[in-house]
Amino acid sequence: MVVAITGLLSYKQNRNQDEEDYQAQRASLQARLSLSLPHGVWQMDDSYTRLTLDAELGWASVVAIRITGDAGLNIGRSRSADNATLRDMAPAEKPSSDDVLLIPIIYQNREKLGTATVYLSRSQLEHRQHMHLLEILLEILLLDGLIFIVMTYNLNRFVFAPLKRLQEALNLAASSDDASALRLEQQGQDEFGAVTHSFNRIVDRISADLAMRTSAEAQARQERDNAKLALRQLVQTQQTLVETEKLASLGSLVAGVAHEINTPVGITLTTASHLATTTLHITEKLDNGGVKKSDFQAYLDTAKECCELILSNAERAANLIHSFKQVAVDQTSEQRRDFQLNDYLNEIVTSLKPRFKRSQTSIAIDCEDDLLLDSYPGAVSQVVTNLLVNALVHGFDEKPGGTIQIHAERCSNSEIRLSVKDDGKGIPAENLNRVFDPFFTTRRGSGGSGLGLHIVYNIIRQRLGGTIEVHSEPGKGSTFTITMPCIAPEITHREARE
Numbered sequence: 312m313v314v315a316i317t318g319l320l321s322y323k324q325n326r327n328q329d330e331e332d333y334q335a336q337r338a339s340l341q342a343r344l345s346l347s348l349p350h351g352v353w354q355m356d357d358s359y360t361r362l363t364l365d366a367e368l369g370w371a372s373v374v375a376i377r378i379t380g381d382a383g384l385n386i387g388r389s390r391s392a393d394n395a396t397l398r399d400m401a402p403a404e405k406p407s408s409d410d411v412l413l414i415p416i417i418y419q420n421r422e423k424l425g426t427a428t429v430y431l432s433r434s435q436l437e438h439r440q441h442m443h444l445l446e447i448l449l450e451i452l453l454l455d456g457l458i459f460i461v462m463t464y465n466l467n468r469f470v471f472a473p474l475k476r477l478q479e480a481l482n483l484a485a486s487s488d489d490a491s492a493l494r495l496e497q498q499g500q501d502e503f504g505a506v507t508h509s510f511n512r513i514v515d516r517i518s519a520d521l522a523m524r525t526s527a528e529a530q531a532r533q534e535r536d537n538a539k540l541a542l543r544q545l546v547q548t549q550q551t552l553v554e555t556e557k558l559a560s561l562g563s564l565v566a567g568v569a570h571e572i573n574t575p576v577g578i579t580l581t582t583a584s585h586l587a588t589t590t591l592h593i594t595e596k597l598d599n600g601g602v603k604k605s606d607f608q609a610y611l612d613t614a615k616e617c618c619e620l621i622l623s624n625a626e627r628a629a630n631l632i633h634s635f636k637q638v639a640v641d642q643t644s645e646q647r648r649d650f651q652l653n654d655y656l657n658e659i660v661t662s663l664k665p666r667f668k669r670s671q672t673s674i675a676i677d678c679e680d681d682l683l684l685d686s687y688p689g690a691v692s693q694v695v696t697n698l699l700v701n702a703l704v705h706g707f708d709e710k711p712g713g714t715i716q717i718h719a720e721r722c723s724n725s726e727i728r729l730s731v732k733d734d735g736k737g738i739p740a741e742n743l744n745r746v747f748d749p750f751f752t753t754r755r756g757s758g759g760s761g762l763g764l765h766i767v768y769n770i771i772r773q774r775l776g777g778t779i780e781v782h783s784e785p786g787k788g789s790t791f792t793i794t795m796p797c798i799a800p801e802i803t804h805r806e807a808r809e
């Protein structure tokens with residue numbers, strides 16, 4: 312572009328210069344002919360005049376010169392067709408020209424001898440200017456071509472080739488897994504070298520970061536494995552602890568049961584052996600014939616006492632064993648049927664009356680009418696009995712007084728809520744989470760096995776398909792709330808076996 316503008320400017324300047332030259336030449340031609348022609352024409356020296364004209368025809372812009380004057384003067388000189396020689400012009404010949412110069416021929420400033428008509432043509436000038444323009448255009452083209460070649464070469468060498476190398480290196484680096492392989496080969500000291508250097512610095516930083524992260528990840532993985540191992544060990548320890556706890560509870564339960572059973576069995580044994588000894592004595596006396604009526608009466612009294620003692624203690628032992636056996640209550644033996652909950656709760660309370668008679672505990676039932684259940688009445692009875700006996704034993708410590716409220720209502724179309732609430736001493740917060748645990752009891756050694764509520768929990772969950780919750784505060788009594796479906800779930804064989 313720059314070259315083109317410069318070329319055009321130079322062309323314009325050249326053109327102006329040519330025009331000026333042309334005008335100057337024209338003026339000097341006029342001056343010369345004004346001076347030289349009068350003499351030849353005055354002398355009528357045609358050959359001299361022709362020579363003068365020919366001399367002026369040496370300027371390429373002059374096409375022809377004709378001299379006309381008095382007495383038939385008509386001399387014309389023009390270039391031949393091939394432009395190589397000069398010839399005379401025919402009298403009426405009119406050469407083609409675009410500029411005509413008329414010069415009067417005045418002899419000694421007095422007498423006009425004729426007129427010289429100079430036919431000028433700018434075509435020569437224009438031709439030269441065209442040639443010049445062509446030269447300039449060619450120059451521009453050549454220069455542009457040269458610049459293009461040089462620039463292409465340089466761009467290729469110093470920009471595109473390094474860019475391509477950079478791109479290839481980046482592609483290679485991007486497809487490589489190894490972070491250190493991302494480093495690019497140094498590409499000289501130019502800008503690309505600087506870019507490569509900066510890129511390599513970034514790669515170094517990323518590599519370092521990556522290495523740090525990888526090692527942190529490995530460490531985290533190691534720590535996670537350690538934590539997993541620790542957790543597994545913890546779970547194992549926990550299980551062992553639970554087992555140990557269970558065994559300890561079972562041990563203490565067995566010890567408690569053994570202790571409880573020990574007394575009635577011991578009494579039974581002692582009484583039985585006492586009865587046996589007394590019987591042996593009376594038999595000996597009978598054999599010797601020395602049995603008095605009073606002796607026999609005394610023996611009968613002793614025997615009666617012993618039998619009562621043996622019976623009551625054996626019964627106590629049997630009861631203890633029975634309660635222990637309830638742990639493995641056979642759930643499949645239970646009958647399922649439809650029953651009205653209100654009636655059934657009244658039946659349970661009535662059957663427990665003798666138990667609560669001594670403590671004069673009042674039991675109030677508040678149950679919605681027409682709560683028909685399709686469930687296991689034996690299980691419901693077992694649950695309610697356990698809760699009532701617990702209230703008596705733990706809530707009221709078997710002391711007189713106390714009130715128990717049994718409340719039952721429908722809480723949805725398919726579920727009922729049954730609660731047993733006492734106003735006894737309540738359960739301390741630390742025990743609240745443990746009351747349903749097997750073997751948890753605060754009465755170990757005095758008849759408590761800690762299985763009552765555990766059995767209740769299992770019966771409600773597995774047999775009745777419900778849930779149980781406890782709310783209690785020390786001094787404010789306890790409430791056990793059961794939510795269960797009106798239609799108990801079917802027991803599968805597998806569950807039944809469990």
Ligand SMILES: Nc1ncnc2c1ncn2[C@@H]1O[C@H](COP(=O)(O)OP(=O)(O)OP(=O)(O)O)[C@@H](O)[C@H]1O
Nearest residue numbers: 701702705706737746752753759760761762763764
């Ligand atoms: N109504 C209640 N008031 C206060 N404490 C209670 C009540 N019901 C249960 N508990 C506490 O919960 C513990 C666990 O009760 P659970 O019925 O499981 O065992 P237990 O009554 O001690 O023994 P078992 O029922 O085997 O004779 C009781 O020892 C007692 O501390």
Ligand SMILES: [Mg+2]
Nearest residue numbers: 697701763764
């Ligand atoms: Mg109990």
